[in-house]
Amino acid sequence: MKHVALLAAFLLIAGPAAAQSTGKPAPWGPGADDAAFAQMLKASFKDKGIAKLDRLNQDETQAFCSDPGTASGPASAARREKIEAANLATVKWPSDGKWLGDWREGEKIAQSGRGNTWSDKADQPNGGNCYNCHQITAEEISHGTIGPSLLGYGKMRGQGEDVLKATWAKIYNAKSSNACSNMPRAGHMGILGEAQIKHLMALLLDPQSSVNK
Amino acid sequence: MGNPMKIRAASKDGVTEIKVLMSHEMETGQRKDASGAVVPAWFINEVTAKLDGKTVLQAQWGPSVSKNPYLAFKVKGGKAGDKVSVTWVDNKGDTRTDEATVT
Amino acid sequence: MDRVSMGIAAFLAVVAAFATAAYAQKDKAQEGIEAYREALQDGNPAELYEATGEELWKKPAGPKNATLEACDLGLGAGVVKGAYARLPRYFADTDKVQDLESRLLTCMSTLQGIDTKPYVEAAFGTPPKEDMNALAAFVSGQSKDIPAAVTPTHPKEQAMYELGKRMFFYQGGPYDFACATCHGQEGMRIRMQELPYISSNKGAAAGWTSWPAYRVSSGQMWSMQWRLNDCFRQQRFPEPVYASDATVALSMYMAANALGATMKTPGIKR
Numbered sequence: 001m002k003h004v005a006l007l008a009a010f011l012l013i014a015g016p017a018a019a020q021s022t023g024k025p026a027p028w029g030p031g032a033d034d035a036a037f038a039q040m041l042k043a044s045f046k047d048k049g050i051a052k053l054d055r056l057n058q059d060e061t062q063a064f065c066s067d068p069g070t071a072s073g074p075a076s077a078a079r080r081e082k083i084e085a086a087n088l089a090t091v092k093w094p095s096d097g098k099w100l101g102d103w104r105e106g107e108k109i110a111q112s113g114r115g116n117t118w119s120d121k122a123d124q125p126n127g128g129n130c131y132n133c134h135q136i137t138a139e140e141i142s143h144g145t146i147g148p149s150l151l152g153y154g155k156m157r158g159q160g161e162d163v164l165k166a167t168w169a170k171i172y173n174a175k176s177s178n179a180c181s182n183m184p185r186a187g188h189m190g191i192l193g194e195a196q197i198k199h200l201m202a203l204l205l206d207p208q209s210s211v212n213k
Numbered sequence: 214m215g216n217p218m219k220i221r222a223a224s225k226d227g228v229t230e231i232k233v234l235m236s237h238e239m240e241t242g243q244r245k246d247a248s249g250a251v252v253p254a255w256f257i258n259e260v261t262a263k264l265d266g267k268t269v270l271q272a273q274w275g276p277s278v279s280k281n282p283y284l285a286f287k288v289k290g291g292k293a294g295d296k297v298s299v300t301w302v303d304n305k306g307d308t309r310t311d312e313a314t315v316t
Numbered sequence: 317m318d319r320v321s322m323g324i325a326a327f328l329a330v331v332a333a334f335a336t337a338a339y340a341q342k343d344k345a346q347e348g349i350e351a352y353r354e355a356l357q358d359g360n361p362a363e364l365y366e367a368t369g370e371e372l373w374k375k376p377a378g379p380k381n382a383t384l385e386a387c388d389l390g391l392g393a394g395v396v397k398g399a400y401a402r403l404p405r406y407f408a409d410t411d412k413v414q415d416l417e418s419r420l421l422t423c424m425s426t427l428q429g430i431d432t433k434p435y436v437e438a439a440f441g442t443p444p445k446e447d448m449n450a451l452a453a454f455v456s457g458q459s460k461d462i463p464a465a466v467t468p469t470h471p472k473e474q475a476m477y478e479l480g481k482r483m484f485f486y487q488g489g490p491y492d493f494a495c496a497t498c499h500g501q502e503g504m505r506i507r508m509q510e511l512p513y514i515s516s517n518k519g520a521a522a523g524w525t526s527w528p529a530y531r532v533s534s535g536q537m538w539s540m541q542w543r544l545n546d547c548f549r550q551q552r553f554p555e556p557v558y559a560s561d562a563t564v565a566l567s568m569y570m571a572a573n574a575l576g577a578t579m580k581t582p583g584i585k586r
Binding site for chain 1: 343345471472474475476477478479481482483485486487488489490491492493494496497498500501503504505506507508511549550552553554555556557560561562563565
Binding site: 216217219232234236279280281283285 | 358359360361363364367368530532535
């Protein structure tokens with residue numbers, strides 16, 4: 001309950017500020033003001049398994065991106081850049097300077113959608129959920145289209161330092177380059193660990209990977 | 214006893230189409246429950262359909278037929294007002310018969 | 317922008333250009349799946365649940381040993397035909413906006429004297445909550461081929477619509493998912509499952525007119541509350557309380573957006 005009270009306080013801060021920065025009226029009609037919305041959340045959700053109520057507390061990125069009116073458009077460009085910079089600052093680069101792992105392990109991680117739901121156990125490794133949204137190899141036809149195709153990713157780019165850093169940053173924290181990307185922030189949110197991200201890097205960038213054949 | 218089947222039968226141009234929706238778990242005997250124990254096989258293994266008292270279809274089914282099986286077939290002959298009856302028997306010896314009238 | 321950000325922005329531009337070309341046409345796998353779904357339409361096992369639901373509607377139950385036949389689903393006591401097409405709506409006797417399952421709980425409590433707590437707290441598909449799936453199949457089936465007619469006019473209905481819209485866009489949890497992440501754009505799919513764009517009339521119609529539905533892959537009859545519950549699970553959210561305001565608000569958002577579309581309930585899904 002304390003957590004949801006924090007949420008209510010946060011919404012009260014986030015709401016009016018958004019309206020001021022864009023000069024637009026609030027996107028929600030009467031009845032959906034911050035107090036009413038916070039009350040609805042409080043009464044409508046409960047802890048289950050590892051999914052606790054504190055997941056409803058938003059950070060700055062989530063709060064900003066929850067308002068479709070202010071999240072896009074030229075008026076909020078400055079705000080988006082600040083959010084991208086803040087997300088980029090969270091990126092932890094590889095601890096040993098090595099960027100690539102095993103692309104075959106990467107494929108398994110990309111195929112797995114396990115983890116973080118209330119029916120998952122905390123001690124099980126999480127998957128990357130990647131195929132839910134992306135085409136990745138030519139062989140896997142069961143892929144989503146929410147994200148762009150990654151077929152031939154490494155073949156198109158090579159393994160220059162810029163590419164390694166950009167790809168790492170995108171996987172670690174997708175919002176570092178696009179404030180309201182639909183992609184989860186795998187490293188920053190603790191979904192995937194360093195070793196797993198290296199395997200995904202290899203899946204995308206290793207010339208031997210199916211992605212690049 | 215089982216749960217009632219839904220049967221629809223319609224006659225047109227000398228052909229009667231019969232559609233049957235059966236309510237049955239159709240356990241293959243391959244599944245394991247949450248505790249790891251095998252869920253015992255429990256499936257329909259015999260189906261008989263009669264039109265106007267005469268047997269028009271007999272089927273032997275196995276565990277590959279899915280839960281709540283849907284069966285549709287056409288029979289030469291038959292007319293509105295005829296009685297359709299469908300009987301299933303499962304591997305536990307349970308049986309059920311339901312009837313409908315051809316429209 | 318520093319060098320890393322510029323690099324990221326540049327590579328994203330390349331990827332986006334490639335993506336547009338790749339998804340211009342429906343692929344063969346998708347067409348195959350559509351053909352399979354077409355074939356599923358005949359012989360929907362949901363009909364078995366409609367029959368069970370009708371029995372539950374007419375069976376005396378609870379301490380008052382009463383049936384649900386006097387239940388007012390919005391069109392008057394006992395009127396089932398067409399009621400689902402007009403839900404969710406405001407009810408004066410409870411002074412709140414209710415969806416079908418919320419209203420069924422009200423009737424079970426007031427007409428039959430049943431304690432609805434076990435229905436709220438049980439897992440979906442287990443007793444006694446499983447009865448709600450059969451009742452939902454029955455009632456929704458009585459609105460089949462009737463146009464969805466939910467227009468928020470009462471101030472509480474309008475508020476509920478706005479709350480539903482806000483909930484739809486609300487990002488949270490470790491994946492930053494909102495309903496809008498999957499359902500906020502046209503023409504997207506997750507793996508091979510097409511995702512309706514729920515903010516549009518067409519997309520809302522695709523979703524709202526086909527649930528409750530029988531899911532062939534699990535052999536289960538899912539009510540809309542069950543569908544919403546599993547959405548939140550996949551979103552990595554905490555669990556929504558059964559028939560809570562957030563779930564009714566989202567149903568109000570979908571139903572109102574689906575205005576005019578023909579109800580095809582109960583549906584059948586993969």
